[in-house]
Amino acid sequence: MILYAFKALAANKLKTTLIFASLIFSIISIFLISSISNGIITMYSSMLKSDGDIIVTQAKISDTFFSNVDINLIEKINTITGVKESSALIVGASPVEKLPIVAIYGVTQNRFKNYKIDKGNYPSNDEVIVGQSIFEQLQNKEQIQIANKTFKISGVFKSEIGFENGGVVLNINDAGKIFNKSASMIMVNTKLEANTDKINNEIKKLHNDIEAKSTQNFVDNYNQFKIIKTSSNVISAIAFCMGLLGIISLMSITINQRRAEFGIKRAIGIPTSKIVLSIMYESFILGVISFIAALAISNLALYFIKNVQSLQGYVNGEISSTLAIYIFITSVLMAIIGSIIPALNAAKTDPVELIQGNKI
Structure with a gap:
């Protein structure tokens, strides 16, 4: 199944490249937005934590x-x-x-x-x-x-x-x-x-007129950190949705061009679930490869951002293992979900119509 998925991807080079590019840009966007917001929070937190266990501010x-x-x-x-x-x-x-x-x-x-x-x-x-x-x-x-x-x-x-x-x-x-x-x-x-x-x-x-909190409690409940995290999550969600829509569109075009292939499979008795599963395998492979490429590019981009003199060191991204795992799952889900809708649509269409070339 995996070998067939690689062959299917290689057989549709242009569409595979477009889906791959769409995934990479979406994943990089999520990486940079999340890592930079985490970096800002970490820098300010580290500055406060270096001084003590309790922070006293105006109430x-x-x-x-x-x-x-x-x-x-x-x-x-x-x-x-x-x-x-x-x-x-x-x-x-x-x-x-x-x-x-x-x-x-x-x-x-x-x-x-x-x-x-x-x-x-x-x-x-x-x-x-x-x-x-x-x-x-x-x-x-x-x-x-x-x-x-x-x-x-x-x-x-x-x-x-x-x-x-x-x-x-x-x-x-x-x-x-x-x-x-x-x-x-x-x-x-x-x-x-x-x-x-x-x-x-x-x-x-x-x-x-004063308020005293443990440093960790202060960091966890600091309003500006909450705003940064919320903004980061919203923008990341938008990037995810845009990437998902792009993948659905491209997968629909790709699968539509393979309608005869799916029609023949249905005609010889291959069940719908197996056809959908094969497309999901292709999407999974794309998701994993895109994640690896996006992770490498994001780290490179963050290195240059950190060393841009005009930014004065204020922008400093941080890709933690937790963030990497979260985005890996997001990447795979984006690829698989983006393929399920057109895959189900193709697999459920009458084999005769598919072979005749009617639109899905």
């Missing part, structure tokens, strides 16, 4: 960009039993030279250790360190303007997290003056044996 805010927490709460949080260390972060964005938008991070002194200096030194007041991918694009490598203030570049850092490697880091006091806030969030690092739920409750008692 009832939709995004950390709008959060404003009193940085002085750090002193009180550090006195809670089980707390090892706390740090604060201001998250903002600003145009820099020709770059339309650059991530700006204002951090407390104890968070500078998260940024591995490639050259220069950590910043003092009125100084910044810049990510490697940003530094390479700057015309003026001595100083940088953020909003209406000019800062000296004291060093260049390198980070595996694209958002950071394409960003600017400065003292939180300087960032507070630019963005007019105390802190976007406070990250709390707890001791190994500490009860994080108990610490969360203790932190919430410090102020009525």
